[in-house]
Amino acid sequence: MFTKFYISLFKLIPLLFLLSCHSTNDVESRVKIKFWAMGAEGEYVQKLLPQFYKRYPNIEVDVQSIPWTAAQEKLISAFASDNLPDLFQLGNTWVPQFVALDAIMNLDEFIEVSDKISRESYFEGIWSTNVIDGSLFGVPWYVDTRIVFYRKDILSRAGYDKFPETWDDLLDASRKIKKNFNDVDKYAIYLPTNEWASFIIFALQNNSGILKENNSYGAFRGKEFREAFEYLINFHKEGLAPIGISQVTNVYQAFAENYFSMYISGPWNIPEFNKWMTGELADKWGTAPMPSNTGNYPGTSLAGGASLVINKKTKNTNASQKFIEFLSEPEIQIKFYTLINDLPAVKVAWEDSLLANNKYMQAFFKQFHNVTATPKIAEWEQIAFSKVQQYAEEAVRGTKSIEDILISLDNDVDKILEKRRWLLSKKNDKD
Amino acid sequence: MNFSQKNKLTAAYFFLAPALSAIFVFFFIPVIAAFFISFTDFDIYSLSNYSNARFVGLKNYISLIEDPLFWQALKNTFFYVIIAGPLSIIVSLLAALLLNSKLVRFKSIFRLTYFLPVVTTLIAVSIIWRFIYHPKFGILNYLLDLFGINSIDWLGDPNLALPAIILMSVWKNFGYNMIIFIAGLQNIPEYLYEAAELEGASYWQQLKSITIPMLAPTTLFISIITMIGFFQLFAEPYVMTQGGPINSTLSVVLYMYNEGFRWWNMGYSAAIAFVLFIIIFVATLIQFKVQKVNEAIE
Numbered sequence: 001m002f003t004k005f006y007i008s009l010f011k012l013i014p015l016l017f018l019l020s021c022h023s024t025n026d027v028e029s030r031v032k033i034k035f036w037a038m039g040a041e042g043e044y045v046q047k048l049l050p051q052f053y054k055r056y057p058n059i060e061v062d063v064q065s066i067p068w069t070a071a072q073e074k075l076i077s078a079f080a081s082d083n084l085p086d087l088f089q090l091g092n093t094w095v096p097q098f099v100a101l102d103a104i105m106n107l108d109e110f111i112e113v114s115d116k117i118s119r120e121s122y123f124e125g126i127w128s129t130n131v132i133d134g135s136l137f138g139v140p141w142y143v144d145t146r147i148v149f150y151r152k153d154i155l156s157r158a159g160y161d162k163f164p165e166t167w168d169d170l171l172d173a174s175r176k177i178k179k180n181f182n183d184v185d186k187y188a189i190y191l192p193t194n195e196w197a198s199f200i201i202f203a204l205q206n207n208s209g210i211l212k213e214n215n216s217y218g219a220f221r222g223k224e225f226r227e228a229f230e231y232l233i234n235f236h237k238e239g240l241a242p243i244g245i246s247q248v249t250n251v252y253q254a255f256a257e258n259y260f261s262m263y264i265s266g267p268w269n270i271p272e273f274n275k276w277m278t279g280e281l282a283d284k285w286g287t288a289p290m291p292s293n294t295g296n297y298p299g300t301s302l303a304g305g306a307s308l309v310i311n312k313k314t315k316n317t318n319a320s321q322k323f324i325e326f327l328s329e330p331e332i333q334i335k336f337y338t339l340i341n342d343l344p345a346v347k348v349a350w351e352d353s354l355l356a357n358n359k360y361m362q363a364f365f366k367q368f369h370n371v372t373a374t375p376k377i378a379e380w381e382q383i384a385f386s387k388v389q390q391y392a393e394e395a396v397r398g399t400k401s402i403e404d405i406l407i408s409l410d411n412d413v414d415k416i417l418e419k420r421r422w423l424l425s426k427k428n429d430k431d
Numbered sequence: 432m433n434f435s436q437k438n439k440l441t442a443a444y445f446f447l448a449p450a451l452s453a454i455f456v457f458f459f460i461p462v463i464a465a466f467f468i469s470f471t472d473f474d475i476y477s478l479s480n481y482s483n484a485r486f487v488g489l490k491n492y493i494s495l496i497e498d499p500l501f502w503q504a505l506k507n508t509f510f511y512v513i514i515a516g517p518l519s520i521i522v523s524l525l526a527a528l529l530l531n532s533k534l535v536r537f538k539s540i541f542r543l544t545y546f547l548p549v550v551t552t553l554i555a556v557s558i559i560w561r562f563i564y565h566p567k568f569g570i571l572n573y574l575l576d577l578f579g580i581n582s583i584d585w586l587g588d589p590n591l592a593l594p595a596i597i598l599m600s601v602w603k604n605f606g607y608n609m610i611i612f613i614a615g616l617q618n619i620p621e622y623l624y625e626a627a628e629l630e631g632a633s634y635w636q637q638l639k640s641i642t643i644p645m646l647a648p649t650t651l652f653i654s655i656i657t658m659i660g661f662f663q664l665f666a667e668p669y670v671m672t673q674g675g676p677i678n679s680t681l682s683v684v685l686y687m688y689n690e691g692f693r694w695w696n697m698g699y700s701a702a703i704a705f706v707l708f709i710i711i712f713v714a715t716l717i718q719f720k721v722q723k724v725n726e727a728i729e
Contacts, residue, residue: 100475103479381694385693393675394677397589
């Protein structure tokens with residue numbers, strides 16, 4: 001009899017334990033959040049975790065690293081099967097897609113109450129990539145944009161001690177470089193057609209909206225886009241830029257071998273250029289913000305980077321927000337930069353000597369003050385990667401006239417946007 | 432049907448049930464679902480809210496007919512199947528004949544070497560071949576250079592990229608068919624050759640009148656399997672060229688993948704899948720018919 005009583009008492013212990021935990025505080029109970037990050041970010045963010053655990057011993061972060069190349073498919077498949085993690089990283093051009101999917105949480109309230117994250121501490125152009133129809137859906141984690149990497153020695157031989165600041169000067173410098181080399185196999189600038197960014201950047205600089213009527217039709221045949229497009233295609237036509245893309249399997253090596261002297265690209269290239277430009281070449285390269293055609297230097301560039309977003313269905317909103325706040329602290333942002341060279345999204349972090357004294361970084365800092373988001377619609381990726389690149393390649397190869405190419409581009413894009421127009425009209429009917 | 436027979440049948444169904452239900456759940460249901468989806472404009476907006484999908488009837492199929500990119504993909508795929516298919520079968524047959532010859536020594540080593548590309552991951556092979564084809568540092572251009580031929584940008588030239596991929600996939604795949612051909616060759620009774628030799632038939636006559644006719648069932652099997660496999664060309668262009676330059680290596684499956692899993696136009700992508708299914712089905716029927724006609728003639 002007695003033994004039985006003791007046994008039942010024994011059984012009660014875990015229950016009592018649970019009750020006692022519950023009664024103290026909800027936050028105190030241990031929470032595990034799942035966090036998906038891409039590629040190197042996923043690996044290196046784990047090194048920041050000990051610091052996070054020191055402050056929040058009750059939150060455990062389970063980081064899963066997914067490869068960049070398959071990230072979007074993985075995330076969307078995870079959404080379809082209801083397996084999205086609590087918190088994940090998104091390329092900021094993907095945010096509109098996940099908003100269209102209704103997969104991520106509106107963060108307006110969170111930012112309003114948070115004393116650690118405020119809109120003013122971020123670069124304006126970058127922040128706005130996360131704002132869809134007036135609501136915030138992501139917090140910038142790290143940023144990137146496109147600037148020009150150039151060979152100082154070759155440009156100064158062409159008479160440019162400073163990087164050209166206007167479209168006209170850029171063309172002029174390119175012609176002089178080509179003339180100085182006097183070699184079919186040496187080019188001034190590399191504008192590969194499998195990188196849509198340059199084509200969009202120059203169009204944005206020329207005040208093209210890229211799309212029109214609430215982003216529901218293409219605006220490619222418009223004067224603004226056409227002028228920018230013609231300007232870039234002309235580099236290929238004059239032999240200032242190589243036409244094919246498979247000649248350049250290693251951009252850095254080609255840059256070191258004078259195959260081309262200017263290249264528009266992003267911050268992830270800096271460590272690579274440092275590795276390839278050694279010995280005599282070590283101080284012969286530089287970075288410069290984008291030239292412009294309006295007289296205001298620098299001209300605009302892309303607002304790139306990655307954002308942190310929260311799964312709409314998460315049960316751990318609070319813990320996820322804590323982790324976002326932690327990753328947004330200036331010291332943590334600097335630490336992350338030293339780990340994998342991801343540029344901090346928080347402006348204050350740029351005052352750190354590590355970045356302020358880096359001669360290659362200053363061009364980026366200047367550029368981030370003038371960056372523009374690409375059209376914030378779910379279809380953008382398809383338009384940019386498949387259509388813009390496809391028609392840029394056709395234009396470079398000169399199979400059709402530019403006029404015809406841009407009309408075809410518009411037609412294709414209008415077809416892609418048909419669904420969007422239908423959804424918009426459906427929404428209007430409701431309102 | 433008596434009782435015991437009926438019982439036997441029930442037992443058979445009972446044992447088949449797990450496999451059949453797995454096939455039903457994981458094969459037939461998705462196929463039927465895909466068939467329905469191909470009549471809708473199911474896309475990224477519909478993933479979260481099914482009411483955003485519209486029934487569009489045959490619109491996907493009609494726009495497929497009007498889509499120049501689809502025709503390009505179809506043209507590339509047919510070119511690939513028509514050139515690479517027979518080429519790969521001929522190479523496999525030649526390799527099998529060589530390895531089956533009594534004069535060859537170290538047969539197993541050769542068999543292993545020829546089979547090695549088949550078991551190597553396609554991704555790894557594609558990356559290596561990208562180096563081989565490299566216009567500046569590639570070994571292929573180095574060899575051409577020795578003969579005084581200027582280096583060629585294999586994967587960058589719209590006219591050469593697909594032939595370059597054909598060359599690679601023939602090399603990669605011939606080992607598999609070769610093994611099947613060897614098995615077929617070993618099944619040909621020796622006495623046929625002995626009789627032919629007594630009659631004074633030359634090697635070529637033996638090849639023409641004994642080996643090739645006796646291999647007919649094997650060849651049919653191989654040609655169908657190869658054709659079906661080659662119609663599904665995907666990984667080679669996906670890794671080596673991403674369908675470029677100017678879509679000269681875009682295959683139907685690559686196009687389907689891009690539409691479905693990169694841009695999430697599931698309806699359109701499903702329509703491509705069914706068109707491809709019909710093409711493969713018809714091509715297989717034709718092959719069966721041709722074989723039957725051949726047999727009748729003989």
